[in-house]
Amino acid sequence: MMVMKRTTCRVCIGQNLHGVLSLGSTPPANAFLRPDQLQLLEQSFPLELQLCRDCGFVQLADVVSPELLFRNYVYVSSTSPAFVSHFETFSETMIGRLSLPGGALVVDIGSNDGILLRPFKNRGRRVLGIDPAIKIAEMATSNGIETKPVFFSPTVAGEIVRDHGTAHLVTATSVFPHVDDLDEIVEGVKILLAPDGVFVIEAYYLRDLIEKNLFDTVYHEHLSYFTVHTLCALFKRLGMEVFDIERTDTHGGSLRVFVQKRGGSRPPHTAAIDQFFAEEETCGLSQEATFIHFGQRIGENKRQLLQLLGELKSAGKKIVGYGAPAKATTLLSYFGIGKDTIDYVVDDSSWKQGLFMPGTHLPVVGPEHLAVDHPDYILILAWNFAEPIMKKLVQHERFIIPVPRPLIIENIVDQDLYSIIQSLGKEAQLLSGKTVVITGGSGFIGSYMVATVDMLNKYFLPESCRVVSIDNHIVGKKNNLLREISSPAITFLEHNVCTPFTVEGSVDYIINAAGVASPIYYKKYPIETIEGTIFGLKNTLELARVKQAKSVLYFSSSEIYGDPDPNVIPTPETYKGNVSSIGPRSCYDESKRLGETLAMSYHQVHHTPIKIVRPFNVYGPGMSSKDYRVIPTFLSQGMEGKALTVHDKGNQTRTFCYVTDAIVGFLKVLLFGADGEVYNIGNDNDEINMKVLADTVAEVVFDNKIAVNLVSYPDNYPQDEPRRRCPDLTKAKKSLGYSAKVDLKVGLKRSYRWFKNSAALS
Ligand SMILES: [Zn+2]
Structure with a gap:
C-alpha cells in the first residue's frame, strides 16, 4: 500500500x-526522477489539510508510505554550515538548561548524519542516533556516531534501554511532524526516558505557516501542523506533560517544546504556555474560517503570479527557477507552473543535478548554467531565502519572488528595498493603513524611505500606507532619486518647509529628513542652511502638535559631536560634543544641535513624541556624485577614469553605513524608539581612514586600474574636519535590536553598480 487514508485525528x-484546504494531487516532493524514469507513470497523492472539529488539530489524512518517503532519503544535514552551527548552539544550551551530567545518554530520533549528536559527543555525553535511511545511518556510524537504521518504536526503545540504559535527553527535531503514529513514538519515548529525562521536539508552527503564507511547506512528508494547544493535548492524553515552549526561526518558524513524564520534577512554565494559548485563540488557529481565508489568499497569489509570468513570456522573456527544495514541488504543482514557463531549475546540491523535478519534470541543473545562459528573470522557488540568494547571484539583477504576492526585482535598488523590508519583518505591518509625512522626501534618505513604503504597499501590507512627501526639490529630483514613483497612496508636494504647511487628514508618523548635508553647499549658503534646519523643524513640530502624531523622527547628525576627544571614540549618545560655534562648519553643526534642543523643548512643553537620530556617514545608491561626499566622489572619479583624490594625508577616519542598514535603523527608531531619546545609527564595524578607503575603492570597484592621489583641500571646502568618527551603537543594539549587516566592500560594489546604471540612463 503506497497510501493510507486515516479517518481518526492523530491528537x-x-x-x-x-x-x-486542498492543494490538489502531487507526487512526493522529494521524488526526483532519473531520465529513464520520465516515461513511467508517476504516482500522485492527494494533498489536503484536514481540521479536527473536536480538538482543532490540522493534519494530512492521506499518509504516503514512510518506506517510500524516507528509506532512500539522501539529504545530508551536515552539508549546510548554518545547520551545523545551529546544533552547536543547541547542544550547549541543552546541556546547561537541563543540567545534563557528563556521560548522560542523548538519543536523537531522525538523526540523519549525526549533525545534532556530534556536539553532544564532543562535550562528553554518550550519544545514539536512530534513522531509517539505511545509507545515511551507515555513514553516520562509520563516522563515529552510532546510528540504528530503523523506524523508532517501543520495541526499539526497549532494546536501547537494554543495551545502553535510559536516556537523559531524547530529541526529535525534524521528525515529529513526519510521523503518522504519534502514539507509538511517545510510548517509545516513555520507555526510553530516565525518570527525570526530557523529550525535546521541534515542529514547524501552524501560526507561522498561516501568517507567513508558507503553504508550500505542506507536502506529504509533513503530516502534522501543530499548535501549542494541540501539542499539549497530545502529550496529556499520552501521560506526559509539556513544561516549556519557545519559538525558533527554523523552517520559517517553529516551536521547540520541552516534555517530561507526567508528574516529573520540572515545574511547568505556566505563564508562557497560557500566553501561547491566548494568542492562538485570537489568531483563530482552530477555526475553519481562518483556512478559508488562507485558501483565498493563496488563490489570489496564484492568479497574480500566473498573470505576471504570462506577461513576461509573451514579451519573449527567458525565465528559469532557482532552488529545488521539497517546497518547490508543492508550489510549482499547485500553481501549475511548468516547462512552458520556465526552462530549468538551478540547484546547488549536486545529487539533484541531472535529475527532473517530480510532477513538472523540469530539469535540475547546476548554477554554472546561469553564467552561460543569462536568463532575463530568475524565479526564486526557495523564496524564504530570496535575500541571500540574490546576494549570492551578484551577476544577476532581475528576480521574481513568488510568495506572498509576486514581486519583481528589476535592479539593485529593488534588492535594497526588499532587504530593508525583510530586516523589518513583521514590524513593518505597523505602517498598514497609516499616514506618514516625510519632509525632504526627495533627498537621499527621504527617497529610500518613500520607496520602501511604496514596495511595502504593493507587496506586503494589507492596507496601503499613505505617504505625503514634502520637498522644495532644490537638491533632489522632483519625485524620487531612485526611480519614478507613481502610486495613489503617495503624494509629492513641492513646498519649502521654511514656511508653515499642513496636510489633509490625520497624520500618524512624521519624518523630518529635510536639510542639506553637503559641505560645499553649506559653506556657500550658511544662512539658508540654518534657516532650513530650524524653521523647517519648527514647522514640522507644529504639524506634529496639531495632528497629534504618534511618533516624530528628527534627523540630527553625527556632526554634532564635532571633533570628539579620542577617549570617547567610539562615541556614545551621552557625549556632549566638541564643536566650534564660529568655525566654517558651525552653520551646519550648530543648527543641528539647536534642532535637537527645539525638538526636546516640544517634547517637554507639548509632549510631542519626538525621537532623535544621529546618522554616521550613510552611503549607497541614490547619492549624488556632485555633493562632494567622499564615497560618491571616489566612484564618479573612478568611473570617469580619473585618479581618486584624497585630501591632505588622508589620516581622517570614518565609519560608513550602507543605506539599507541605516533605513532599518531609522524606521526602528521611529516605530519603537522611546520619546525624547537620542539614538546613534551607523556602522561600528570598520573604522577606516580616507587613504585606505580610496585604496579599497580602487581595488574592489576598479580592479586597481585607477590611481589614488593625495591633494590639499580645495578652497570651497570647510577645513575643520573631525579627525576620527565612529559611533557607539550600544543603545540602538540593546533597545531596538539594531545591527549593521552590510560589509563596506559589498556596499561599495552595490553603490557603484547603481552609479554606472544611472549614468547610462541619464
Ligand atoms: Zn482531534
Whole structure:
C-alpha cells in the first residue's frame, strides 16, 4: 500500500476530520526522477489539510508510505554550515538548561548524519542516533556516531534501554511532524526516558505557516501542523506533560517544546504556555474560517503570479527557477507552473543535478548554467531565502519572488528595498493603513524611505500606507532619486518647509529628513542652511502638535559631536560634543544641535513624541556624485577614469553605513524608539581612514586600474574636519535590536553598480 487514508485525528483519536484546504494531487516532493524514469507513470497523492472539529488539530489524512518517503532519503544535514552551527548552539544550551551530567545518554530520533549528536559527543555525553535511511545511518556510524537504521518504536526503545540504559535527553527535531503514529513514538519515548529525562521536539508552527503564507511547506512528508494547544493535548492524553515552549526561526518558524513524564520534577512554565494559548485563540488557529481565508489568499497569489509570468513570456522573456527544495514541488504543482514557463531549475546540491523535478519534470541543473545562459528573470522557488540568494547571484539583477504576492526585482535598488523590508519583518505591518509625512522626501534618505513604503504597499501590507512627501526639490529630483514613483497612496508636494504647511487628514508618523548635508553647499549658503534646519523643524513640530502624531523622527547628525576627544571614540549618545560655534562648519553643526534642543523643548512643553537620530556617514545608491561626499566622489572619479583624490594625508577616519542598514535603523527608531531619546545609527564595524578607503575603492570597484592621489583641500571646502568618527551603537543594539549587516566592500560594489546604471540612463 503506497497510501493510507486515516479517518481518526492523530491528537485526540476523534473521527471528526474535515477538509479545509486542498492543494490538489502531487507526487512526493522529494521524488526526483532519473531520465529513464520520465516515461513511467508517476504516482500522485492527494494533498489536503484536514481540521479536527473536536480538538482543532490540522493534519494530512492521506499518509504516503514512510518506506517510500524516507528509506532512500539522501539529504545530508551536515552539508549546510548554518545547520551545523545551529546544533552547536543547541547542544550547549541543552546541556546547561537541563543540567545534563557528563556521560548522560542523548538519543536523537531522525538523526540523519549525526549533525545534532556530534556536539553532544564532543562535550562528553554518550550519544545514539536512530534513522531509517539505511545509507545515511551507515555513514553516520562509520563516522563515529552510532546510528540504528530503523523506524523508532517501543520495541526499539526497549532494546536501547537494554543495551545502553535510559536516556537523559531524547530529541526529535525534524521528525515529529513526519510521523503518522504519534502514539507509538511517545510510548517509545516513555520507555526510553530516565525518570527525570526530557523529550525535546521541534515542529514547524501552524501560526507561522498561516501568517507567513508558507503553504508550500505542506507536502506529504509533513503530516502534522501543530499548535501549542494541540501539542499539549497530545502529550496529556499520552501521560506526559509539556513544561516549556519557545519559538525558533527554523523552517520559517517553529516551536521547540520541552516534555517530561507526567508528574516529573520540572515545574511547568505556566505563564508562557497560557500566553501561547491566548494568542492562538485570537489568531483563530482552530477555526475553519481562518483556512478559508488562507485558501483565498493563496488563490489570489496564484492568479497574480500566473498573470505576471504570462506577461513576461509573451514579451519573449527567458525565465528559469532557482532552488529545488521539497517546497518547490508543492508550489510549482499547485500553481501549475511548468516547462512552458520556465526552462530549468538551478540547484546547488549536486545529487539533484541531472535529475527532473517530480510532477513538472523540469530539469535540475547546476548554477554554472546561469553564467552561460543569462536568463532575463530568475524565479526564486526557495523564496524564504530570496535575500541571500540574490546576494549570492551578484551577476544577476532581475528576480521574481513568488510568495506572498509576486514581486519583481528589476535592479539593485529593488534588492535594497526588499532587504530593508525583510530586516523589518513583521514590524513593518505597523505602517498598514497609516499616514506618514516625510519632509525632504526627495533627498537621499527621504527617497529610500518613500520607496520602501511604496514596495511595502504593493507587496506586503494589507492596507496601503499613505505617504505625503514634502520637498522644495532644490537638491533632489522632483519625485524620487531612485526611480519614478507613481502610486495613489503617495503624494509629492513641492513646498519649502521654511514656511508653515499642513496636510489633509490625520497624520500618524512624521519624518523630518529635510536639510542639506553637503559641505560645499553649506559653506556657500550658511544662512539658508540654518534657516532650513530650524524653521523647517519648527514647522514640522507644529504639524506634529496639531495632528497629534504618534511618533516624530528628527534627523540630527553625527556632526554634532564635532571633533570628539579620542577617549570617547567610539562615541556614545551621552557625549556632549566638541564643536566650534564660529568655525566654517558651525552653520551646519550648530543648527543641528539647536534642532535637537527645539525638538526636546516640544517634547517637554507639548509632549510631542519626538525621537532623535544621529546618522554616521550613510552611503549607497541614490547619492549624488556632485555633493562632494567622499564615497560618491571616489566612484564618479573612478568611473570617469580619473585618479581618486584624497585630501591632505588622508589620516581622517570614518565609519560608513550602507543605506539599507541605516533605513532599518531609522524606521526602528521611529516605530519603537522611546520619546525624547537620542539614538546613534551607523556602522561600528570598520573604522577606516580616507587613504585606505580610496585604496579599497580602487581595488574592489576598479580592479586597481585607477590611481589614488593625495591633494590639499580645495578652497570651497570647510577645513575643520573631525579627525576620527565612529559611533557607539550600544543603545540602538540593546533597545531596538539594531545591527549593521552590510560589509563596506559589498556596499561599495552595490553603490557603484547603481552609479554606472544611472549614468547610462541619464
Ligand atoms: Zn482531534
